[in-house]
Amino acid sequence: xxxxxxxxAVLRERQLTKPAGALGRLEELVQWLATWxxxxxxxINHPRTAVFAGNHGVAxxxxxxxxxxxxxxxxxxxxxxGAAVNQLCAAVDGDLRVYEMALDQPTQDFTxxxxxxxxxxARAIAYGMMxxxxxxxxxxxxxxxxxxxxxxxxxxxxxxGGEAKDWVxxxxxxxxxxxxxxxxxxxxxxxxxxxxxxxxxxxxxxxGGNELAAIVxxxxxxxxxxxxxxxxxxxxxxAAAVLYAADRRALDHCVVGHRSPEPGHSRLLEIIGxxxxxxxxxxxGEGSGATLAIxxxxxxxxxxxGMATFEEAKVSGxxx
Amino acid sequence: xxxxxxxxAVLRERQLTKPAGALGRLEELVQWLATWxxxxxxxINHPRTAVFAGNHGVAxxxxxxxxxxxxxxxxxxxxxxGAAVNQLCAAVDGDLRVYEMALDQPTQDFTxxxxxxxxxxARAIAYGMMxxxxxxxxxxxxxxxxxxxxxxxxxxxxxxGGEAKDWVxxxxxxxxxxxxxxxxxxxxxxxxxxxxxxxxxxxxxxxGGNELAAIVxxxxxxxxxxxxxxxxxxxxxxAAAVLYAADRRALDHCVVGHRSPEPGHSRLLEIIGxxxxxxxxxxxGEGSGATLAIxxxxxxxxxxxGMATFEEAKVSGxxx
Numbered sequence: 352x353x354x355x356x357x358x359x360a361v362l363r364e365r366q367l368t369k370p371a372g373a374l375g376r377l378e379e380l381v382q383w384l385a386t387w388x389x390x391x392x393x394x395i396n397h398p399r400t401a402v403f404a405g406n407h408g409v410a411x412x413x414x415x416x417x418x419x420x421x422x423x424x425x426x427x428x429x430x431x432x433g434a435a436v437n438q439l440c441a442a443v444d445g446d447l448r449v450y451e452m453a454l455d456q457p458t459q460d461f462t463x464x465x466x467x468x469x470x471x472x473a474r475a476i477a478y479g480m481m482x483x484x485x486x487x488x489x490x491x492x493x494x495x496x497x498x499x500x501x502x503x504x505x506x507x508x509x510x511x512g513g514e515a516k517d518w519v520x521x522x523x524x525x526x527x528x529x530x531x532x533x534x535x536x537x538x539x540x541x542x543x544x545x546x547x548x549x550x551x552x553x554x555x556x557x558x559g560g561n562e563l564a565a566i567v568x569x570x571x572x573x574x575x576x577x578x579x580x581x582x583x584x585x586x587x588x589x590a591a592a593v594l595y596a597a598d599r600r601a602l603d604h605c606v607v608g609h610r611s612p613e614p615g616h617s618r619l620l621e622i623i624g625x626x627x628x629x630x631x632x633x634x635x636g637e638g639s640g641a642t643l644a645i646x647x648x649x650x651x652x653x654x655x656x657g658m659a660t661f662e663e664a665k666v667s668g669x670x671x
Numbered sequence: 672x673x674x675x676x677x678x679x680a681v682l683r684e685r686q687l688t689k690p691a692g693a694l695g696r697l698e699e700l701v702q703w704l705a706t707w708x709x710x711x712x713x714x715i716n717h718p719r720t721a722v723f724a725g726n727h728g729v730a731x732x733x734x735x736x737x738x739x740x741x742x743x744x745x746x747x748x749x750x751x752x753g754a755a756v757n758q759l760c761a762a763v764d765g766d767l768r769v770y771e772m773a774l775d776q777p778t779q780d781f782t783x784x785x786x787x788x789x790x791x792x793a794r795a796i797a798y799g800m801m802x803x804x805x806x807x808x809x810x811x812x813x814x815x816x817x818x819x820x821x822x823x824x825x826x827x828x829x830x831x832g833g834e835a836k837d838w839v840x841x842x843x844x845x846x847x848x849x850x851x852x853x854x855x856x857x858x859x860x861x862x863x864x865x866x867x868x869x870x871x872x873x874x875x876x877x878x879g880g881n882e883l884a885a886i887v888x889x890x891x892x893x894x895x896x897x898x899x900x901x902x903x904x905x906x907x908x909x910a911a912a913v914l915y916a917a918d919r920r921a922l923d924h925c926v927v928g929h930r931s932p933e934p935g936h937s938r939l940l941e942i943i944g945x946x947x948x949x950x951x952x953x954x955x956g957e958g959s960g961a962t963l964a965i966x967x968x969x970x971x972x973x974x975x976x977g978m979a980t981f982e983e984a985k986v987s988g989x990x991x
Contacts, residue, residue: 367755368745368748368753368754368755369754369755369955370736370737370843370844370954370955371844372954373843373953373954373955374755374953374955374959375932375951375952375953375954376951376952376953377951377953413990415990416690416989416990417690417987417988417989417990418987418990420987421986421987424984424985424986424987425688425986427984427985428688428979428984428986431979431984432977432979433688433977433978433979433983433984434688434689434978434979435687435688435689435694435974435978437977437978438970438973438974438976438977438978439970439973439974441973441977442966442969442970442973523690523693524690524691524989612695628951629949629967630950631695631696631697631948631967632695632696633693633694633695633696633697634690634692634693634695635689635690635693635694639694643967643970646762646966646967646970647949647951647963647966649762650758650759650762650963650966653758653759653761653762654755654758654759656758657752657753657757657758657761658753658754658755658757658758659748659751659752659753659754663753664744664747664748664751664753665744665747666741666744666745666748667737667738667740667741667744668737669736669737669844670733670735670736670737670738
């Protein structure tokens with residue numbers, strides 16, 4: 352973190368033609384951007400949304416409302432420009448990259464053992480690191496993977512404890528019997544893999560998934576490259592939480608773009624201490640909420656860089 | 672309201688490549704836009720932010736942290752492009768109009784009698800109607816006026832009752848003695864004018880102000896012209912509430928762009944039954960929160976119009 356750039360942002364905010372603090376969270380976000388881009392003024396000229404897609408062995412247990420074929424079909428839809436994230440990305444003048452992770456080779460069903468081998472997990476993390484390339488100044492992360500809210504719930508249970516039902520929600524819309532199966536799969540997956548869960552990365556390996564591991568890699572690479580990160584909903588934040596569990600400061604260069612109605616998301620946000628930028632009932636994943644939140648970040652930067660100071664505009668300050 | 676266009680929006684949402692309802696509030700906002708533009712699909716190609724500026728006699732009682740000269744100075748700043756709303760307007764490709772309302776002739780101090788004559792109030796309402804012009808497809812409303820959070824609090828007290836302190840907050844940042852003076856001015860203004868407050872418009876005339884009356888006019892004209900409206904913070908919403916008090920359906924074509932930390936705003940939003948789009952601690956007025964919220968509305972429209980349907984994208988539907 353470059354505290355000097357962050358401080359420069361704070362000092363400039365005080366001179367702009369508005370009562371101190373009147374732009375609220377926008378002012379904090381500018382300070383955060385400057386701190387983690389290590390630049391003042393901060394800028395968002397080349398935001399990227401990276402969407403990682405993976406398939407999950409546990410999906411075979413009927414934990415999702417949609418068939419696993421939908422993961423690959425949605426990747427095609429991203430490529431063709433037909434998904435929500437395509438429209439939202441275009442609206443922020445962003446660059447959308449879709450990373451398809453061997454969809455024909457789903458992870459192992461984690462109720463029967465580890466979802467990934469050491470090698471597969473390491474490869475997925477390394478793959479995620481590729482999303483950070485020179486020129487990208489802000490990174491929004493998203494995922495696509497039928498069954499991954501089950502994996503995300505298992506990650507949270509493995510990392511932070513509690514009961515399976517604390518972390519399981521409807522995802523894309525499961526209810527009744529399917530929701531019971533989903534909760535059971537989460538409890539079983541964590542119980543079966545418990546002995547191997549000796550650190551947060553082992554939780555990721557044993558009950559996570561390819562796209563979730565890739566998100567971890569992208570967050571790490573972004574930190575090193577001074578690229579601030581916008582997280583998306585439950586699955587994305589659960590992946591990020593692996594890093595939080597390993598080091599309480601590891602997500603300081605990340606904000607959460609939106610709050611998902613998935614009940615586990617609010618619980619998780621409280622644990623990692625993040626207040627989302629938006630709260631609009633979005634529960635689509637695929638980086639949609641994170642990408643929409645870029646609009647707010649861009650607005651914050653536009654105010655910070657474009658506004659006149661009291662002196663420039665000859666506006667009087669406070670009376671008292 | 673054109674329920675047919677609203678229904679067409681709902682029907683299309685169901686076919687788009689996402690679980691039903693997964694875009695949350697974005698889907699509702701699209702339905703609302705279609706209903707009030709009376710068009711499907713709805714569009715936001717020419718949004719306008721109209722900022723009305725007026726001065727208040729009650730400001731002479733020391734109820735604000737800033738001198739009244741700031742109203743005119745900020746109008747100059749809007750014209751020069753140096754204010755927050757200029758940057759936010761540019762970010763949404765919007766057209767900013769600033770309406771300066773005889774700043775050298777403030778309203779009367781309402782603690783001593785009516786703020787405006789019948790004629791002045793009617794003229795201000797009519798003036799506000801001019802903000803709605805052909806080609807504008809969405810209207811964000813804002814205000815600038817030193818002392819107007821005092822007038823807004825008096826409006827709320829006059830319209831909805833309670834005690835002065837329920838509606839008075841720091842505004843641009845008053846505290847201590849000044850806050851006591853502000854609360855007293857609100858209580859006194861409503862007490863003095865109570866006999867004249869025979870209907871909501873009389874409340875507006877006696878304790879409102881030019882820019883607040885203009886906002887009322889703009890909202891009325893927008894309804895007739897089928898232009899949906901985005902309201903801003905406390906002062907703007909208080910002006911709008913005059914119409915709510917007159918007719919419970921009068922603000923159905925309006926959404927509230929953001930929640931201000933001014934305590935009266937949340938209280939007022941509960942009364943008029945509106946959930947703001949953003950909640951980012953902004954308390955600047957000048958249409959800044961409403962204009963920022965246009966980003967979300969544009970994102971909603973982009974998803975609605977640009978996304979592929981399940982059929983187009985050959986994506987499988989729910990398993991069960």
